[in-house]
Amino acid sequence: MSTNRRIPLAMTLGDAAGIGPEIIVKLHAAGLTAPCVVYGDAGALRRACALLGQPLNIIELSPQDALTGDYQQAGSLFVKPTTPTLPADLPYGVVDARAGKAAVQALERAIDDAMAKRVRAIVTAPLNKESMHAAGIDYPGHTEILAERSNTKHVAMMLVNDQLRVILATIHIALAEVSPTLSQELELRTIELAAQACQGMGIASPRVAVAGLNPHAGEHGKFGREDLDIIAPAIAQARAKGIDASGPWPGDTVFMRARRGEFDICVAQYHDQGLIPIKYLGIDEGVNVTVGLPFVRTSVDHGTAFDIAGKGVADPSSLMTAFKLALSLTQAKYEQNDQGKPLI
Numbered sequence: 001m002s003t004n005r006r007i008p009l010a011m012t013l014g015d016a017a018g019i020g021p022e023i024i025v026k027l028h029a030a031g032l033t034a035p036c037v038v039y040g041d042a043g044a045l046r047r048a049c050a051l052l053g054q055p056l057n058i059i060e061l062s063p064q065d066a067l068t069g070d071y072q073q074a075g076s077l078f079v080k081p082t083t084p085t086l087p088a089d090l091p092y093g094v095v096d097a098r099a100g101k102a103a104v105q106a107l108e109r110a111i112d113d114a115m116a117k118r119v120r121a122i123v124t125a126p127l128n129k130e131s132m133h134a135a136g137i138d139y140p141g142h143t144e145i146l147a148e149r150s151n152t153k154h155v156a157m158m159l160v161n162d163q164l165r166v167i168l169a170t171i172h173i174a175l176a177e178v179s180p181t182l183s184q185e186l187e188l189r190t191i192e193l194a195a196q197a198c199q200g201m202g203i204a205s206p207r208v209a210v211a212g213l214n215p216h217a218g219e220h221g222k223f224g225r226e227d228l229d230i231i232a233p234a235i236a237q238a239r240a241k242g243i244d245a246s247g248p249w250p251g252d253t254v255f256m257r258a259r260r261g262e263f264d265i266c267v268a269q270y271h272d273q274g275l276i277p278i279k280y281l282g283i284d285e286g287v288n289v290t291v292g293l294p295f296v297r298t299s300v301d302h303g304t305a306f307d308i309a310g311k312g313v314a315d316p317s318s319l320m321t322a323f324k325l326a327l328s329l330t331q332a333k334y335e336q337n338d339q340g341k342p343l344i
């Protein structure tokens with residue numbers, strides 16, 4: 001057993017006006033399988049406990065706490081609170097700059113603790129991008145904040161469930177910007193990160209399938225040239241580097257083929273190309289993993305669900321799966337790679 005086993009996982013609250021607090025309380029009420037410290041507003045967690053009738057003992061730590069205690073105690077939830085505290089009557093399901101700001105502050109503190117190795121991984125509950133932007137914080141999402149604050153040049157977003165692994169060449173950009181953003185360098189880097197991620201998950205020689213951008217992967221140039229001019233040469237470069245990459249495959253069938261077992265991971269060219277097949281299989285199943293960071297970060301694959309926030313009905317399954325994956329990825333890291341090289 002690893003000597004690092006008791007180092008807690010950090011879990012960020014996300015947007016307090018969304019379902020983050022209630023799914024976190026549900027996860028704790030079900031019983032933690034590893035130590036965990038939540039980063040976020042303590043009042044929002046107490047309110048979620050009241051909403052769900054879960055009498056958890058919310059234990060507040062100081063922002064400077066070195067996290068050397070025992071953070072897996074039945075009936076307790078440990079929190080590093082954000083400041084200033086949020087109002088007790090913060091409306092559920094509404095964009096609010098205060099909640100957006102607190103969500104980002106919690107994330108930043110968790111990143112700092114992950115960089116200092118005080119926590120072994122970060123698991124994030126959803127933040128609301130409009131609330132974050134309302135607070136004047138102009139990032140597309142967690143991924144870019146994680147990369148910048150950890151001084152990581154290249155990261156990629158991977159979504160996984162029991163049946164598929166998908167990694168994105170481009171993330172949160174307008175569809176009109178996808179084609180001008182694609183380059184051989186970006187494609188090759190994404191293929192390399194895909195292979196790295198699979199190896200971190202125990203697949204020694206991953207089969208990386210690359211989806212084309214255009215219908216039928218461009219039909220030999222008839223429906224667009226990106227597949228021929230950008231994606232195919234990058235696949236050839238990856239193959240020359242020893243990666244078992246193939247494609248560009250038509251985007252409408254490549255995920256089905258991966259699900260049948262032909263490939264270990266698919267590179268999707270844009271957000272919805274990759275996320276639709278994952279979420280269609282069920283948002284309760286999926287986990288978002290940031291590949292390339294110096295620490296493990298997993299996340300729910302769903303958003304803040306403002307339509308159901310504060311009703312107590314939110315499903316904690318994706319958070320539970322994200323927690324389990326972060327735990328298993330860090331066990332592998334601690335047991336197989338003591339140089340600290342990122343496995344994922």
Ligand SMILES: NC(=O)C1=CN([C@@H]2O[C@H](COP(=O)(O)OP(=O)(O)OC[C@H]3O[C@@H](n4cnc5c(N)ncnc54)[C@H](O)[C@@H]3O)[C@@H](O)[C@H]2O)C=CC1
Pocket residue numbers: 019023124125126127128129130142283288299300301302303304305306307308313314315316317
């Ligand atoms: N990891 C993150 O921080 C993510 C954040 N977002 C952000 O969340 C906000 C809302 O995004 P939407 O596109 O509306 O997607 P959403 O995932 O919040 O909601 C889509 C639908 O799924 C349902 N749903 C989502 N999670 C659920 C759960 N745990 N249990 C039961 N039902 C659930 C919602 O009620 C809604 O009907 C946006 O600001 C978006 O950017 C979206 C995805 C991931």
Ligand SMILES: NCC(=O)COP(=O)(O)O
Pocket residue numbers: 140141142143144275288299
């Ligand atoms: N669609 C995925 C998503 O919005 C999550 O992004 P991030 O906040 O993890 O960067």
